[in-house]
Amino acid sequence: MRLSGILSSFAIIVLLSSSVSAQGPKGVELADIDTSVAPCTDFFEYANGAWRKANPIPPSMVRWSRRWAAGELSKDRLHEILEQAAAKRDLPAGSPERLIGDFYAAGMDEARINALGAEPIKPWLADIDKMKSPADVQAMIRRFHDVGIGVPFTLYGTSDNHEPNNVIAHIFAAGLGLPDRDYYVKPEARFAEAREKYLAHVATLFGLTGVNAADAKTAAETVMRFETALATHSLDNVALRDPKATDHKTSFADLRKMTPAFDWAAYFSAANIGRADVNVAEPAFLAEVNRQLEKTPVAEWKTYLKWHLLRVAADALSEPFQRADFEFNQKYLGGAKEMKPRWKRSVEMTDNMLGEALGKIYTDKYFPPAAKARMQEMVKNLLWAMGDDIQSIDWMGPETKKRAMEKLSTFNPKIGYPDTWKDYSSIKIDRASYWNNIVGGARFAVADNRSEIGKPVDRGRWGMTPPTSNAYYNPSLNEIVFPAGILQAPAFDMAVTDAVNYGAIGVVIGHEISHGFDDQGAQYDAQGRLKNWWTDEDLKRFQERTACVAAQFEGYFIEPGIHHNGKLVLGESIGDLAGAKIALLAYQHSREGKGPEPTIDGFTPEQQFFIAWGQFRGDAIRPETQRLMVQSDPHPTGKYRVIGPLSNMPEFWKAFGCPDTAAMVREKEKRCSVW
Ligand SMILES: [Zn+2]
Known part of the structure; x- marks a missing residue:
């Protein structure tokens, strides 16, 4: 059930496609929508409740949605790359393909690993x-x-x-x-x-x-x-x-x-x-x-x-050690029902230790230049929208605005993969000892990091590997980074409308930009220094606005007695609220001169935008992982990342004609708006 269950849900995923079909671009995932729920009542259920009902969480996973499935699809692709590399026995020593092939093969030698015990x-x-x-x-x-x-x-x-x-x-x-x-x-x-x-x-x-x-x-x-x-x-x-x-x-x-x-x-x-x-x-x-x-x-x-x-x-180590590790960390703390298959754990460890050797082959194969060009265009539009937003907000004075614009002008976007790849050839890897290979990889990573100390920062480095299905903001370097792994459906798809792409990856881009202006990021200046650039008055107004968001999330319960910690999830929640706002703005800006995109399947472009966010971000989650997240993770759960920001947005209410009394419309005195 484990493997075939995962594969059958992959079958319905729309894969990254390089061209738009003859019928024109696609809209949202129609079959995922739970039409028995009104969008103004519970947009999380509405946007992809039907998908969740039809796609239970696979036993080895703790969260599940099209987005998580896409992350697992990347692992299938890495699996294929690694199986091929491992099958070749004549690769030159130290070559990237030889290193990843040998590393993976050692991880797959279950008989040897089990025989060795401790x-x-x-x-x-x-x-x-x-x-x-x-x-x-x-x-x-x-x-x-x-x-x-x-x-x-x-x-x-x-x-x-x-x-x-x-x-x-x-x-x-x-x-x-x-x-x-x-x-x-x-x-x-x-x-x-x-x-x-x-x-x-x-x-x-x-x-x-x-x-x-x-x-x-x-x-x-x-x-x-x-x-x-x-x-x-x-x-x-x-x-x-x-x-x-x-x-x-x-x-x-x-x-x-x-x-x-x-x-x-x-x-x-x-x-x-x-x-x-x-x-x-x-x-x-x-x-x-x-x-x-x-x-x-x-x-x-x-x-x-x-x-x-x-x-x-x-x-x-051998199976009893793996089992014990799984029972406590994944099953008890995370709620997983089954261990991930051996190949997947070996794939993840290879990505962890030799991520840029593996990532180079992955991006050559699965990340077309056209995707990078379209992302660059979107990032450009999102940065423009953030600037437009900063200029137009009424609570910030001109002096602080000037500094905010200065900061915006120094943003450095990185898309897909690094320009220069790490050379792992000094790591000693053989097929006989999985543990020694891991130690070798870790030793390399530590030495590599230590070698940077005392030197000027190398801005070409990446903090995530290319196949990673995630993105990040680094306040010291004021950079936003989008690995190739996240640039696939449902986040990003060359075959869908701009409205859908802006609603998914567009909001992610806006989210990462907004991290530069959230409760943490706002403390770093245009040069990445931890240095105040706000007037006292503007800072006070900003903090009042962010306190509204903290209070909002404090009120979201995941089960009786356990609710989100508003201060813990504040930065991410500001990121989503601002991200959705500027992504919509960027989308509208991108259509200037081109005219609006068509209504598809009865959904206006604005409706497609919001549904895309719900379909990208909403997920099913195990109760144990939900508890762990509320305790330790600065990200709110998927459900509240959909409901939280949208219930503050007049653009959302307008798109779906929500009355003031609807659950997705926050009471007037509780509405939050930061950027
Ligand atoms: Zn974030």
Whole structure:
């Protein structure tokens, strides 16, 4: 059922097509609409309720819609590329195709992986056991960091908040095995239950390495105690969204004073990083790390470090480890019913580790130049619309408007794939050890990132791989990035009307642009510096407007007693509200001189625009994943990303003739408008 179920839902997906049919462009997906629900009552149900009824979430997935199905279709395509690469045995060593083929093949060698059990990580476990002194603990922390296992903190090179053209080291809190700090410290039943399940999960994995039940239970308790201490001194998800709360530029000398128990000189020289200023995101957390270094016995550090090695390695070890990892992380926390098939997990890991080698072949095959050209045109129109919107809003004074326009003029869009591709040829990959290949890939990624520290920022780098079905905004570089993976139906389709494309990918583009002007992005200036550019009065008005959006989402319940955290989802919700507004504006602008597009299937272009947003963004979701999102994810659920912004928009009410009393029309005094 698993594989064939997924394939049968792919069959009804309209694939990226390079030409418009003789009948002219297509409109919205008619069969997806639930006509038993009025658009003004519940637009989420209306836009694609029928699709959701006909397409239950596949057992291995936690969310499902045409958009998620398209993401899985990309994995099918990557699968084919990787099977072909793996089948060739005469490729030159170090060539991109050889690397991805060998990496994938090692991941597919289930018999070998199962026969090895915990063998691949035994040398690590043995070395952890040999630790005797606090200095040994620190050497092991360095070794973990070399392969990207961030315990109990991570160090990562990225733009300086104040000199964004320079890359400096940032030290972040990390080292927790549960999704975030609230899971350790909050009394609610769902967190208490997660702690119990986590204790059992930790004990299970220790047990699988041969530790007896009593010792495995003790180990789990040690891990919980240690991580709870870290969690207690970590910021929560809302605090972490405030860029100022994590902005603490610190000299190397002060860093040493802050954590005298940690040998930063040894760390920096081993990592080949110059002793320059760093940003300490959470000083209170680092102080706690210092306390743990001073007081926690080496024996407990051993347990903690072994645990994090185990949790990172589990999916690359034999079946019982994979099963345990699935049971806790995907099934219990996420609600998945079945493990993803082996090939899909290998595809995802190859994309994760060698994403640009794989992505180059993927984009050559599936991302036509015509798609890039059409996207560039849309981005241009969206940037124009944001500018028009900034000029016309009545709550912002001319001085701030001037700065906002300055910021808009420095936006850098990236579309499809990077101009220069990463060279992975230095990674040692063979078909005999999946785990060693993963370690090699991670070691490369860490070294690659460290090599940037102390240098001017390289604006050609990408933070997502080309096949990724997603997009992002980076405030320090003021760039909006759209990987090829999202540029396919239902987000973007060469065969549909502009109205439909603007309603889907157009709103996504508008959303990413608006991130530059949301509650976080608005704190960065045109040069990407964390620096105020607002007059006091305008800032006050902006904050009143954003508070309206926070209050709106605070009122959206996913189940009795659990509602969205308005402050957590604020940036994304501002992005959707502004994104929908400027995408519609950009669409109308794009038709100037061409005349309006036709009504198709009885839907006006404006109706097509809004239905396209509902059909792209709305999805079915497992209750467990919904709870996880409301707790930890700055994005609202798909349902409220459809209902939330549209219920504030007069353009939507007009398009569907909604009366003032309709559920999709917010009460006058509660209506929000930011940009
Ligand atoms: Zn976003």
